[in-house]
Amino acid sequence: MKLFSSVNDVQNIDSLVAEALALKQNPHAYQHLGNNKTLGLIFMNPSLRTRISTQKAALNLGMQVIVMNLDKEGWALETQDGVIMNGTTVEHIREAAGVLGQYCDIIGFRAFPGLINRNYDYSEDIFNKFVTYCKVPVISLESAIRHPLQSLADLITIKEIWDTKHPDPSHKKIPKVVLTWAPHVKPLPQAVANSFAEWMNKANVDFTITHPQGYALAPEFAGNAKISHNQHLALENADFVYVKNWSSYNDYGKILSDGKGWMMDNQKLKLTNNAGVMHCLPVRRGLELADEILDSPNSLVLNQADNRTWAAQAVLKNILSL
Amino acid sequence: MKLFSSVNDVQNIDSLVAEALALKQNPHAYQHLGNNKTLGLIFMNPSLRTRISTQKAALNLGMQVIVMNLDKEGWALETQDGVIMNGTTVEHIREAAGVLGQYCDIIGFRAFPGLINRNYDYSEDIFNKFVTYCKVPVISLESAIRHPLQSLADLITIKEIWDTKHPDPSHKKIPKVVLTWAPHVKPLPQAVANSFAEWMNKANVDFTITHPQGYALAPEFAGNAKISHNQHLALENADFVYVKNWSSYNDYGKILSDGKGWMMDNQKLKLTNNAGVMHCLPVRRGLELADEILDSPNSLVLNQADNRTWAAQAVLKNILSL
Amino acid sequence: MKLFSSVNDVQNIDSLVAEALALKQNPHAYQHLGNNKTLGLIFMNPSLRTRISTQKAALNLGMQVIVMNLDKEGWALETQDGVIMNGTTVEHIREAAGVLGQYCDIIGFRAFPGLINRNYDYSEDIFNKFVTYCKVPVISLESAIRHPLQSLADLITIKEIWDTKHPDPSHKKIPKVVLTWAPHVKPLPQAVANSFAEWMNKANVDFTITHPQGYALAPEFAGNAKISHNQHLALENADFVYVKNWSSYNDYGKILSDGKGWMMDNQKLKLTNNAGVMHCLPVRRGLELADEILDSPNSLVLNQADNRTWAAQAVLKNILSL
CATH class of the missing domain: 3.40.50.1370 (Aspartate/ornithine carbamoyltransferase)
Known part of the structure; x- marks a missing residue:
């Protein structure tokens, strides 16, 4: 699996469930897998359960975890191409995702919908662009229209x-x-x-x-x-x-x-x-x-x-x- | 010790002081103790010394540390029972503490008093409810009326x-x-x-x-x-x-x-x-x-x-x- | 090197570049160096690249990393000596730096200029005071006038x-x-x-x-x-x-x-x-x-x-x- 964004990214959901239940019985059995690997957790919106459970999962696998809260006000990302960035967005998602992909082996990314423009939200524009530009495997930590x-x-x-x-x-x-x-x-x-x-x-x-x-x-x-x-x-x-x-x-x-x-x-x-x-x-x-x-x-x-x-x-x- | 919320939770304060001074001489002597254990540090109010010193103490013991700042505005917890949650509180302390207790082996928790209702503050309501619902050992990182x-x-x-x-x-x-x-x-x-x-x-x-x-x-x-x-x-x-x-x-x-x-x-x-x-x-x-x-x-x-x-x-x- | 604040702190920039390129080829070769050492990353201003790349570098060296965002509003530091602190600053840099230096083996520190008083900004007052009072090696994560x-x-x-x-x-x-x-x-x-x-x-x-x-x-x-x-x-x-x-x-x-x-x-x-x-x-x-x-x-x-x-x-x- 190189992308976990929806059920369609999973070959066999029953096997994945079985694997999860096996890990629950033996949480630290695969600590070598994550050795010297870094998981980046990037949040455009706040998180409690998702952040801590994913962090814990990665630590169980021996990974290093780096968390970054890029909330919309604090580090507003530009997502449209071809615009003159003379407004409030401070960085384009092309650079932000590209940079983060260089620091991390896997990235978890969360972005919520605006709930104003349905076509835009349902295009999963921000999430998809992040996946495209970061060039490493991505896990959805909840996107505009899914929470896999x-x-x-x-x-x-x-x-x-x-x-x-x-x-x-x-x-x-x-x-x-x-x-x-x-x-x-x-x-x-x-x-x-x-x-x-x-x-x-x-x-x-x-x-x-x-x-x-x-x-x-x-x-x-x-x-x-x-x-x-x-x-x-x-x-x-x-x-x-x-x-x-x-x-x-x-x-x-x-x-x-x-x-x-x-x-x-x-x-x-x-x-x-x-x-x-x-x-x-x-x-x-x-x-x-x-x-x-x-x-x-x-x-x-x-x-x-x-x-x-x-x-x-x-x-x-x-x-x-x- | 399953709870550290006041001096009354300590059997022998002289032994505890002696133990601390021994650890100061040999900070990494017990790194195996925390192996595969997670400490969650949950702050309802900001912290500098408490956060970093406790994080450092846990790392010295080989623990993993997850820090969560749930400040009052950002993730307001409901603490009263039986209310209809149609206002500004986003989650009840029963669920928040219950969930966090599942992700952590030990939790440090900080909540300050409102300084308006003395009886309420001195009942240690928030801290005590957190202890009750999280079901794992809790360390006070400063509560309404104590900073042990x-x-x-x-x-x-x-x-x-x-x-x-x-x-x-x-x-x-x-x-x-x-x-x-x-x-x-x-x-x-x-x-x-x-x-x-x-x-x-x-x-x-x-x-x-x-x-x-x-x-x-x-x-x-x-x-x-x-x-x-x-x-x-x-x-x-x-x-x-x-x-x-x-x-x-x-x-x-x-x-x-x-x-x-x-x-x-x-x-x-x-x-x-x-x-x-x-x-x-x-x-x-x-x-x-x-x-x-x-x-x-x-x-x-x-x-x-x-x-x-x-x-x-x-x-x-x-x-x-x- | 005990201080990395400008090019003048580097004996030989060509050797340092060569060393960096060697580490790029072999990121985990020196993991023992950081064993039981803590890097504190203290930000008075927000950071994306600097925070994550430095955190990653430290993890590659086997260090523990503690990140603290002390932004200007949230934990305003007093930097002037001899003032009566009855205003909005909550802690003097003498204490804040002194305390942090006790918890960390190395500290990375970021503070931006006010862009109002040139003499003050160019004196690097905040950065230099932090270095003086924390008493451990300091790396500039960008100061008022440099980003080494x-x-x-x-x-x-x-x-x-x-x-x-x-x-x-x-x-x-x-x-x-x-x-x-x-x-x-x-x-x-x-x-x-x-x-x-x-x-x-x-x-x-x-x-x-x-x-x-x-x-x-x-x-x-x-x-x-x-x-x-x-x-x-x-x-x-x-x-x-x-x-x-x-x-x-x-x-x-x-x-x-x-x-x-x-x-x-x-x-x-x-x-x-x-x-x-x-x-x-x-x-x-x-x-x-x-x-x-x-x-x-x-x-x-x-x-x-x-x-x-x-x-x-x-x-x-x-x-x-x-």
Whole structure:
């Protein structure tokens, strides 16, 4: 693997999940792989889980890690070609990426969407240019429209919990996974939802998305998922419920209503098959997800966060093994 | 030791001081202890000495260190339970601490008081919740009302200097230590003073606190210390003078006057037994402490800062040896 | 070497360049040198290339690296002696440097000029005080008036390219190097230009500086360089062209005009001996330097950035070998 930007960069998602779970059992088994190798983690937007879990994964592999927060105000990058840079951008992404690629063996890069121009965001312009100009393998730490390390960690979590509940190897049932939209006070990217959808569409699960009218994901991400605007119906017999807000794709970047009635709570949990409840974090308690679920054994949010380390380590190990 | 938040977490402060001084002689003797262990240093408020000395201590022990500045504006944590998070806090401390605890073997955590609600600050709510939810050993990097790594470094410094001056092992005299309030332009927490007082009250010293009317420390910290509002009388025959500003505990968080006349200077030093003069830094020259003292051999401020490393290393070593 | 602040701290610049190029071939050959040694990188101003390349150089030498951004607002240092610190500065440089020197074996320090008081900036007051009070070897990561790691990387680049073009060891021709002023929208320090000039004046090159009227460098930096206000004449037969903006030294810190006509482009490149074109980065495309050059094989800007690592590593190796 030379690029980890979407599920399409992964040859076999089941093997990658298996590799991550093996690393979780034996975190320091491949410390020689990263010897004298440097991972650069470049953030155009703030990060907590992604930064620390990826840093930890790299350290487990014996790598050196250099973190750089280039937030939009502090070190604004120019991404358009042919412009006269007499404004507020201080460096062109051609130089910034080119330079960073010389200092690092692998780079993790994060840039969020502007949520104003849909075509621009969905072209993944900044991320793709960074990949082009840095010339070393790149891992997405969340781009304008995808968050693949999160989705891999989510799939690891589903696999881990499902296999624990069904230890019999002859067991053939597949889990019902529901992605449900949730309310939020700020317009959020579609990245986590998009990415989760494209991974679930490739995974061996029965996948449903439920959201209010107007919140349909882009068709290339929704894919063949079952779509429902009736959250109650969608949740019936779910084994896993992924709760997440996103802003509208159609009325791009907008919040269409207050979303009242869409918060996941214990009453809705009763519709499910005692589902594991997931969220990528940070979660707004009492708005997206009820406290009663987050503080219950049904909550898998800490499992997901823990698995971020093993997701990142499996990806790094693959790139280091090139 | 699973928690280092106050002097009460230490079984034997003399052994801990002895251990720190041994590490100072041989900083890299226990590098195997930290092998493949990660220390997370989480700051809700900025840090210079604490961050670098603790990072250095952990590196000396062979640990990996991950630093995270979660300042109040950038990644505001919700600490109250049961609230609807539709405001400015982006993540609940239950999740943030729970996640960080999964990535780290030990966590150092810093959070300052708001200096508005005394009961809230003195409940140590944020620090205690962090300890509860992260589920790994925690070291206080300064909390709302205590700064125990500073106090341990202070005690190490006193022990070191006193024993150098009195090398005869049969020597039984104990030092007179005076904590004196000093002026400042900003309302500061009581944390350093509180902590120093609770450590001195347990140490084998003769301990006096002097401050203007209205600046009495909380009774649980002042303990059995001698209290004087006459700085000159208090300083008489002092062997160590600890200079520090704090805002009022009674009129909570307030500056009661300009404090003129309370700056420590050479004239006051003459009242003492040629005392070593201490301050936790950063110090306001010419306001809290006169240049003439800071630039003289009586100043122990750099000794204290240096001993921050060995204080942190002794605590980390204890936790790693669990 | 105990101090690396200008070309005058280097006994033999040719040996230092040769050492850097040897390290480039064998980056990890001296990992034992840095064992249990800590490099502190202290920035009063933001950094991308300098921070990461120096961090990488230190890691290559087996050192531990601690980075601290003390930006002017966040942790304002007092530098004047004898003042009453009742204003906005939170710590005196005497204490800050003294403390940091205790935690680190070597310190890299960056501070920019204010561009208001020329005498003050050119006294290198902050940098020199930091060196005095920290008491350990210091590397300049750019000071008010010099950027020696950049200049060393520039000289390495010139040597590398020139020797590749002229592999015959009996070859005696020396390159013509031209430093040309370029337009910018913000008043920039003279540091990079000053430093490049003082290194070129000591190197075995034919050195010319060209700039509009009013932009003469300080005489101690311009030295014996040929000076021309006619950019076209100056560029004739140049082998290397260094493009860089700086604000006026005479009318201190000012931008005197929009600089139209001074941008380096392909038409001007035709005047040269197919010159390698250099810039320290970040570069304003279309303002200082034309895209057509930056995207062509004549551009050496990435080579220079890459050589920052080997420049820093050669300097660190020298200090560690004391």
